[in-house]
Each structure stands twice: as C-alpha cells, then as structure tokens.
Amino acid sequence: MSKLLPALVAGSLILAPAVPAFADASAPSVKSRLDVLTTRDGMPGALSHVRASDGRTVTVKSGTAERGTGRPMIGPRGRLRIASMTKPIMAATVLRLAERGEIDLDAPVERYLPGVVRGTGDGAAIDGRDITVRMLLRHTSGLPEFVHAVDWTKPLPDYLRMALSLKPTQRGTFAYSSTNYLLAGMVVSAVTGKDFRQASRDLVLKPYGMHDTYWPARADHGLRGPHAHAYGVHPGRPQGGVVDLTDQLPTYEFGASGGLVSTPQDLDRFWRSAPLGAMTGRTVPVEQPGWPAGTTYGHGVARTRTSCGHAFFHGGDLPGTSVISGRDRAGRTATVYVTSVAGTDRQLRHLLDAFDAALCSR
Structure with missing residues (x-):
C-alpha cells in the first residue's frame, strides 16, 4: 500500500490505509458504512460479502x-478486477511449489532466472544473486516500484526493465513494490514450464474452487459474466475526467502483480483454503507511511489489528475499483469493494471502516 498515483492509476495495484488503526465498528452497521461510501464519498456502488465461521x-x-439506471448493486458472484488481491493468490502458488520442493524460498532469484535481474542506471546495485524468492513475497528485496515511473499516456513499457533502472530501496526492509510479484510470476513460469497463469489455475484456483476467477486474455479490456460498472479516470486519457471504465482497462499486462478478475464469493473461497500458517509465518514489520500501526507482512498477506482482534488481509486499487479482503483467526471472511477507486484519505478511511464492520459485526 502506498499513496495513490495522482489522478491516474491511484497506487495501481496497491491499497494503502492512510490512517493509524481501524475504527470501532461496534455501533454503525455494515449497511450504514457502505451508504457513507455511496453518498458522502460519491461511489456508484459498494458491496460487502461475509462468510461466518459456521458457514452462514x-x-x-x-x-x-450502473449510473443512471437505478439497477441494484450486483451480488457476490459479480466479477471485479481485484488488482493487488492477486498477490496473495500468487504467493499461495509459490508456496505450493515450495511445498513440493520445486522452489526454495531462500534460494536466490538467480537460480531460477539466471542473468535476468541486473540493474542499470540508478538501479545498478540491483542483482538477482542477492535477492531471494522469500524477499519477493515479503517485499523486502529492495526492488523499486515500477508503477510510479510509468507514463500511462504512452505505449506501455517493459515494466521489469523500467524497474531495474530505478533506484532500489533498502534490501531487507519492507517496501511495497509490484515489481516483486512480476518476478515471482516469472519464477513460477520458469519452474513449472507453464505460463504462471496456468500454473496458478492448476495449483490454486481450481483446487480452491475459485471457478469464477480468471486471468484476462491480452485482448480483454472488459469483464466477462455478471459485473457492476466501474468508473474513474482512464490512466491513458486523464483529460477525459471520470468515465465508465468497465470495458476500457487492459489489465492483462499487470500479470502476476495485479491482473486477476474474481468475485467476492471466490475470494471467500481463497481465504478458507489458503495456507495462512505458511503465508503469515516469518513476517516483517511494515513501517511505510500509510499502513495501520503495528501491521506486519508475510508471504503475500498482511496482518493487523481490527476493532475485534487480529485479521489477515490484502487489498487493491485500479481506476474504477478498490477492494479489501481478508479473514480473522476464527475463519470469518469478509470482502468489501467499491466501483470507483478510493482515491482520497477520507474515502480510504471509509472503505477500511466498512471492512472492519463487515469482519467484526456479529
């Protein structure tokens, strides 16, 4: 999570709380929290989907x-671009391969991608021989964030090549970067001999029963199946202002860092099946500005304290959508999303409040 890109990709595959902690969710209902988002904050639609530990x-x-139609907000099988919620799913894919002995989390990236990770220019210090797979999953590799350097009004560059030319962060310290998961996807492809998309389908999506989740094809600019419309500023045409982005976002290129399309119902299935013990082991403190106080990050999953105890979560932003999803220790899962990016501190605060209410209301 980090600050949203000004008027463009808005933190792109990143969701960053801009406040120190979750609010007390004991009084306001989930519905009232969602109504704040769709009235005071101007979001077209908002949804919360919760599954209790007893299955309800x-x-x-x-x-x-859809604006101008009065159509009710779509239900829990409605599809949405989940942006950085892709990262926990990719982390689970890597952990499955590690469990099978095909990936050593503490091996250097160089073992799987020889000669690929070599910095240039301001990134000359970057070297895949010094970066482990575990560092990629925990955002401690020092790899810089490519999102903030892209000029979205021009043809899309090679994201990895761009990232390798940027100044690195301090290796060993948490610094959120989608570049880590671009490389994690490449490692998966190298190890399995399959595109990482197919590997994740075989290892996670199908076994977890996530049948409505899919990787968009290169030519896909819209959403398949039932979905709400998404609204925001097109990153390549910011002069156009807020428009209907539903069929205008080619998220294929974000790949392993944020390219998946899913549903709230499928995200519930993910949290119920994910190897949380492995994903939340060996966490690192998150000291970047904008994260809730006391948050730690494991292998693709963050851990923080809500108003009702600790929770595991991740989130994501793209123009047209913000989502936050997670579960508590008892197995209660919650997903909240809106159909416009939570681009201000206030909107993000209200989105987090809605997630807290969903996870903590009984």
Missing part, C-alpha cells in the same frame, strides 16, 4: 450497478 453468508449492498 451475508451480503450487503449499497448504490447502483
């Missing part, structure tokens, strides 16, 4: 699925 599910909706 509750879906709460606010706003509309």
Whole structure:
C-alpha cells in the first residue's frame, strides 16, 4: 500500500490505509458504512460479502450497478478486477511449489532466472544473486516500484526493465513494490514450464474452487459474466475526467502483480483454503507511511489489528475499483469493494471502516 498515483492509476495495484488503526465498528452497521461510501464519498456502488465461521453468508449492498439506471448493486458472484488481491493468490502458488520442493524460498532469484535481474542506471546495485524468492513475497528485496515511473499516456513499457533502472530501496526492509510479484510470476513460469497463469489455475484456483476467477486474455479490456460498472479516470486519457471504465482497462499486462478478475464469493473461497500458517509465518514489520500501526507482512498477506482482534488481509486499487479482503483467526471472511477507486484519505478511511464492520459485526 502506498499513496495513490495522482489522478491516474491511484497506487495501481496497491491499497494503502492512510490512517493509524481501524475504527470501532461496534455501533454503525455494515449497511450504514457502505451508504457513507455511496453518498458522502460519491461511489456508484459498494458491496460487502461475509462468510461466518459456521458457514452462514451475508451480503450487503449499497448504490447502483450502473449510473443512471437505478439497477441494484450486483451480488457476490459479480466479477471485479481485484488488482493487488492477486498477490496473495500468487504467493499461495509459490508456496505450493515450495511445498513440493520445486522452489526454495531462500534460494536466490538467480537460480531460477539466471542473468535476468541486473540493474542499470540508478538501479545498478540491483542483482538477482542477492535477492531471494522469500524477499519477493515479503517485499523486502529492495526492488523499486515500477508503477510510479510509468507514463500511462504512452505505449506501455517493459515494466521489469523500467524497474531495474530505478533506484532500489533498502534490501531487507519492507517496501511495497509490484515489481516483486512480476518476478515471482516469472519464477513460477520458469519452474513449472507453464505460463504462471496456468500454473496458478492448476495449483490454486481450481483446487480452491475459485471457478469464477480468471486471468484476462491480452485482448480483454472488459469483464466477462455478471459485473457492476466501474468508473474513474482512464490512466491513458486523464483529460477525459471520470468515465465508465468497465470495458476500457487492459489489465492483462499487470500479470502476476495485479491482473486477476474474481468475485467476492471466490475470494471467500481463497481465504478458507489458503495456507495462512505458511503465508503469515516469518513476517516483517511494515513501517511505510500509510499502513495501520503495528501491521506486519508475510508471504503475500498482511496482518493487523481490527476493532475485534487480529485479521489477515490484502487489498487493491485500479481506476474504477478498490477492494479489501481478508479473514480473522476464527475463519470469518469478509470482502468489501467499491466501483470507483478510493482515491482520497477520507474515502480510504471509509472503505477500511466498512471492512472492519463487515469482519467484526456479529
């Protein structure tokens, strides 16, 4: 999580709380929290989907699925671009391969991608022989974030090549960077001999029952199946202002760092099946500005304290969508998303409040 890119990709595959902690969710209902997002914050639609540890599910909706129509917000099988919520799914894929002995988390990236990770220019100090797979998953590799350097009004560059020319952060210290997961996907492809998309389908999506989750094809600019419309500023055409982005975002290029399309129902399935013990072991403190106080980060999953105890979560932003999803220790899962990016501190605060209410209301 980090500050949103000014008027463009808005932190792109990153969701960053801009406040020190979750608020007390004991009084306001989930519906009232969602209504704040769709009234005061101007979000077209908002949804919360919760599954209790005993299997009961509750879906709460606010706003509309399409501006100007009055259509009710879509339900829990509605598809959305999940942006950086892709990262926990890719981390689970890597951990499955590690469990099978095909990836050593403490081996250098060089073992799997020989000669690929070599910095240039301001990034001359970057070297794949010094970076382990575990560092990629925990964002401690020192690899810089490519998102903030892209000129989205021009043809898209080679993201990895761009990242390798940027000044690195301090290796060993948490610094969120989507570049880590671009490389994690490449490691998966190298080890399996398959595109990382197919590998994740075989190792995670299918076994977890995430049947409505898919990787967009290169030519996909829209969403398949039922979905709400998404609204925001097109990163390549910011002069156009807020528009309907539903069929205008080619998220294929974000790949392993943020390219998946899923549903709240499938994200619940992920949290119920994910190897949280492995994903939350050996965490590192998150000291970047914008994260809740006391947050730690493991292998693709963050851990923080909500108003009802500790929770494991991740989130993501793209123009047209912000999502936060996670679970508590008892197995209660919650996903909250809105159909416009939570681009201000206030909107993000309210999104986090809605997630807290969803996870903690009983």
